[in-house]
Amino acid sequence: MALRKIREIGDPVLNKVCREVTEVNNHTRELIEDMLDTMYEANGVGLAAPQIGVLKRIVVIDVSPEGNEPHILINPRIVETSGEQTGNEGCLSVPGKAGNVTRPMDVKCIAYNENMEQIELEGHELLARAICHELDHLDGHLYVEKVEGELMEVKHDEDDE
Numbered sequence: 613m614a615l616r617k618i619r620e621i622g623d624p625v626l627n628k629v630c631r632e633v634t635e636v637n638n639h640t641r642e643l644i645e646d647m648l649d650t651m652y653e654a655n656g657v658g659l660a661a662p663q664i665g666v667l668k669r670i671v672v673i674d675v676s677p678e679g680n681e682p683h684i685l686i687n688p689r690i691v692e693t694s695g696e697q698t699g700n701e702g703c704l705s706v707p708g709k710a711g712n713v714t715r716p717m718d719v720k721c722i723a724y725n726e727n728m729e730q731i732e733l734e735g736h737e738l739l740a741r742a743i744c745h746e747l748d749h750l751d752g753h754l755y756v757e758k759v760e761g762e763l764m765e766v767k768h769d770e771d772d773e
Contacts, residue, residue, distance in 0.1 A: 620707065
């Protein structure tokens, strides 16, 4: 499909609440494919529609080591959380930075898939963190609002890929 431009911190679209998706049509399917392509190209583990300038409640997440197990979540909502983890977090919309954020250790999420069938996704550790992080984007929030301490500079070494 196509790579989309990732919006960065300071872009007002990142602070807006997204609209619910009422139907999946060819335009929506193309958006989802573009989101996956953009996320993989940027070496991310998640991407929310507002990060590419689209105010729809859609996120894609793939925390698998091979990058071949994507979760597509339309109109997702967290229905259960438990435990707690604090760890380093970054964001494609906040390049070159990272910070410690406390999130739930386990998360249960209800959403629709690309066929508008209701699904349930349970996440543990990294997947739980990614679900919380991406769903925050849908309500206009960035992880930097939750960072404990200072944001840190991070270098991305292309040779490590």
